[in-house]
Amino acid sequence: MVDITDNRVTGLAGRYAAALYALAHEQGALDQTVEQIAALGRLIKESKPLAALIANPLTDIAQAGKALDEALAAQGVSTLVRHFVGVVAANRRLRDLPMLIQGFGAYAAAKRGEAVAVVTSAHALSDTQRAQLTARLAEAGHGTVRLIEKLDAGLLGGLRLQIGDKLYDTTLKSRLNRLNYSLKGAA
Known part of the structure; x- marks a missing residue:
């Protein structure tokens, strides 16, 4: 890694x-x-x-x-x-x-001034998804972004994106975990 x-x-x-x-x-x-x-x-x-x-x-x-x-x-x-x-x-x-x-x-x-984003997903990203993700990161102020893609079938769906010290987690696994914790709290 x-x-x-x-x-x-x-x-x-x-x-x-x-x-x-x-x-x-x-x-x-x-x-x-x-x-x-x-x-x-x-x-x-x-x-x-x-x-x-x-x-x-x-x-x-x-x-x-x-x-x-x-x-x-x-x-x-x-x-x-x-x-x-x-x-x-x-x-x-x-x-x-x-x-x-x-x-x-x-x-x-990094030496060329590009931001590096590590994207972990359950399935390989398509070219369209890659382009959309890069465009959204550029809109968010990250400028030129270089994607490093990783696969983790355990995420079930969605993706986890780390750029610098920020982590964005929209995976189905994390959503299910949050739902599980909220249901335990309601009982």
Whole structure:
């Protein structure tokens, strides 16, 4: 899990994100790195075999790192991003790669003055819902907002949104809990 407080990424994800951001900025490849890291995150989400390889604790790190490097090179991914993935693998943090990618996205957004909103929902948001949510947050004075989406089937419906230190909870689960407490109070 990426710890995002007041638009700052902390912990392990923060350290990796700060290092990659500084190196990309120094090399003048910041925009390209942000795009490629985001694409890598989408690839991991969409490819079940790749996600399984990364998540498996029995994966041979040396072979997985080499295979990932070759696959990323074939896709035209920059040397910087390939080295980042290689360092993650060499440090035995391959299982944390999705979290580190998410952390880098949040770190880069914060550095660029974008607000980061963590949206947790029971079902994946559609493009229309995403656009509406971003527009409503912009109207509320948050300016440019970068959404980090999480799924939690236990919420039943609705969504939970955290932006900065504010939490908005419109989930069905929280509504049912409030109703339960009010009924207990009436008895």
